[in-house]
Amino acid sequence: MPSLAELQHAFARAIWDGADGEVVGAIRGDGLLPEARVALYRHHVFATLTAALAATYPVVSRLVDARFFAYAADRYIREHPPTGPCLFEYGASFPEFLAAFPPCRDLVYLPDVARLEWAMNRALHAADAAPLDPDRLRAVAAAATPRLRLRLHPSVALLASAWPIDRIWRANQPDADPTTRIDLGAGGVRLEVRRLADDVVFRVLGGPTFAFRHALVEGRALEDAAGVALTASPDFDLAAAIQDLVLEELLVGFEMEPLTLDAQPARARADGGRNPCRSG
Amino acid sequence: MTLRDEGVPRFPARAGIGLRAPHVAEVLATRPPVAWLEVHPENYMGGGPAVRALEEIRADYPLSLHGVGLSLGSADGVDRRHLDRLRRLVERVEPTLVSEHVSWSVAGGHYLNHLLPLPLTDESLALLGRHVDEAQERLGRQILVENPSSYLRFDESPIPEPEFLAEVARRTGCGLLCDVNNVYVTTHNFELDPIAYLDALPPAAVGEIHLAGHARNDADGRAILIDDHGSAVAAPVWELYAHALRRFGRVPTLVEWDTDIPTLAVLLAEARTADRLLDVTRVEAVGALAR
Numbered sequence: 001m002p003s004l005a006e007l008q009h010a011f012a013r014a015i016w017d018g019a020d021g022e023v024v025g026a027i028r029g030d031g032l033l034p035e036a037r038v039a040l041y042r043h044h045v046f047a048t049l050t051a052a053l054a055a056t057y058p059v060v061s062r063l064v065d066a067r068f069f070a071y072a073a074d075r076y077i078r079e080h081p082p083t084g085p086c087l088f089e090y091g092a093s094f095p096e097f098l099a100a101f102p103p104c105r106d107l108v109y110l111p112d113v114a115r116l117e118w119a120m121n122r123a124l125h126a127a128d129a130a131p132l133d134p135d136r137l138r139a140v141a142a143a144a145t146p147r148l149r150l151r152l153h154p155s156v157a158l159l160a161s162a163w164p165i166d167r168i169w170r171a172n173q174p175d176a177d178p179t180t181r182i183d184l185g186a187g188g189v190r191l192e193v194r195r196l197a198d199d200v201v202f203r204v205l206g207g208p209t210f211a212f213r214h215a216l217v218e219g220r221a222l223e224d225a226a227g228v229a230l231t232a233s234p235d236f237d238l239a240a241a242i243q244d245l246v247l248e249e250l251l252v253g254f255e256m257e258p259l260t261l262d263a264q265p266a267r268a269r270a271d272g273g274r275n276p277c278r279s280g
Numbered sequence: 281m282t283l284r285d286e287g288v289p290r291f292p293a294r295a296g297i298g299l300r301a302p303h304v305a306e307v308l309a310t311r312p313p314v315a316w317l318e319v320h321p322e323n324y325m326g327g328g329p330a331v332r333a334l335e336e337i338r339a340d341y342p343l344s345l346h347g348v349g350l351s352l353g354s355a356d357g358v359d360r361r362h363l364d365r366l367r368r369l370v371e372r373v374e375p376t377l378v379s380e381h382v383s384w385s386v387a388g389g390h391y392l393n394h395l396l397p398l399p400l401t402d403e404s405l406a407l408l409g410r411h412v413d414e415a416q417e418r419l420g421r422q423i424l425v426e427n428p429s430s431y432l433r434f435d436e437s438p439i440p441e442p443e444f445l446a447e448v449a450r451r452t453g454c455g456l457l458c459d460v461n462n463v464y465v466t467t468h469n470f471e472l473d474p475i476a477y478l479d480a481l482p483p484a485a486v487g488e489i490h491l492a493g494h495a496r497n498d499a500d501g502r503a504i505l506i507d508d509h510g511s512a513v514a515a516p517v518w519e520l521y522a523h524a525l526r527r528f529g530r531v532p533t534l535v536e537w538d539t540d541i542p543t544l545a546v547l548l549a550e551a552r553t554a555d556r557l558l559d560v561t562r563v564e565a566v567g568a569l570a571r
Binding site: 007032035036044155195 | 316322323325326327328330332348349350351353355356359361363365384385388389391392393394396398399401403404407413432433434435436469470497500502504506526554
């Protein structure tokens with residue numbers, strides 16, 4: 001008689017890989033083949049996970065049609081089963097899977113559309129964070145400013161694509177004009193995704209602003225982020241760029257970058273709103 | 281049959297509904313007359329509008345958190361990270377009841393998104409008891425555990441399910457969530473007697489009842505009932521529910537509907553049907569006391 005752990009691992013293999021040879025020996029037929037009983041469970045697991053992926057990736061699902069989506073999802077679920085029970089967190093690697101999935105090779109824009117949908121899903125469920133009181137930023141000594149790391153709202157994602165994924169996304173909404181044609185040769189786009197009140201929105205950013213905010217999201221210090229933006233355009237205005245983050249309520253905190261890798265990170269840290277704790 | 285005050289702490293013994301995403305906005309806008317609401321905590325473990333709406337709803341309705349992700353029956357152990365997320369949500373929305381399932385979903389770090397059956401053995405009983413203890417300790421409160429619906433059973437499964445549930449409750453002090461539809465589905469699938477099943481459960485431990493619809497799957501000419509929560513409560517399940525109320529007394533009752541979700545009005549009508557049966561039970565119980 002197998003231990004409970006052995007039985008459950010064999011059952012899991014039967015579900016994910018269809019390898020039910022081991023587990024059927026431990027199951028009563030009760031008038032049916034044990035394999036048919038296992039298949040009832042397998043069907044439910046794949047149907048519900050496919051539905052979860054389709055809920056997160058409705059535009060991808062529409063672009064490839066439901067049958068092909070189910071086929072791709074089936075392969076994805078086998079290769080990347082969920083690691084936790086919160087289904088809104090399932091499917092982060094689906095865009096990369098699609099990028100490497102040979103049957104999708106001709107749909108060159110599909111992985112980037114999927115990346116946009118994942119960024120929107122992630123934004124919807126991202127942690128809440130109150131905007132930073134700008135006075136807290138003004139209180140930082142000028143000499144310390146270059147080493148500040150500005151923290152943007154947890155829902156923010158910055159996404160660059162060689163394809164017009166914003167127009168593809170809009171043309172595939174339920175209320176879109178079905179006659180819309182999209183010129184794939186029209187060029188790429190740089191997008192910022194965020195949650196605004198209870199909605200997830202995205203908009204097109206210019207090159208320097210995109211570069212600046214992208215560097216901040218990567219955790220780079222203010223002077224490095226400004227350097228990246230200035231490389232994109234010598235006209236980049238750092239003070240105006242920070243002002244925009246405040247006005248758009250995207251700035252939620254900051255911390256001081258440690259001076260050297262060896263130094264103790266004596267961080268001055270501020271959180272927007274609750275429990276601000278600052279040291280000199 | 282008597283009215284009881286002891287045992288599991290209870291909601292008012294009225295009918296509630298399982299609140300699903302398509303109905304949240306309507307419930308917030310119309311505040312329908314339903315005694316309480318139940319949600320799956322796994323849908324509210326992020327930030328943003330979902331959990332804010334839940335807090336708003338919580339201000340007006342008693343709330344039950346009915347987990348599907350703890351996998352209390354996993355030999356690999358309980359996911360502490362998930363248990364801690366549940367604890368934080370419990371602290372945030374202060375539900376009246378917290379419940380989970382007598383099942384497993386996780387093996388080898390992968391989540392199977394199904395409430396899978398356990399072999400009903402001494403090993404499973406000991407393991408489930410340890411995990412219920414762990415959950416109750418971490419959450420700082422009693423939980424209820426629900427009887428599963430099953431489409432297969434294991435060769436080596438010597439303990440009858442109601443006895444297994446009663447023993448888990450006895451060892452851990454947890455309550456039982458009696459899903460009457462699951463009792464109907466499981467006993468039908470294995471040609472067991474649903475009345476005998478209910479009669480073998482300890483009434484004092486039963487703190488909640490679930491009702492839902494099921495589907496029929498004709499596999500190789502043999503009808504297997506599937507617990508899909510995709511239709512109205514079936515007539516024989518209402519009959520079984522009436523028996524459960526006579527045996528357990530008036531127990532807070534939830535109507536669930538998870539696939540092909542109907543309008544809120546349809547769901548509320550199902551809850552009113554349960555309320556009428558709860559009212560009849562009150563009359564019978566009072567009559568019994570008077571005698």
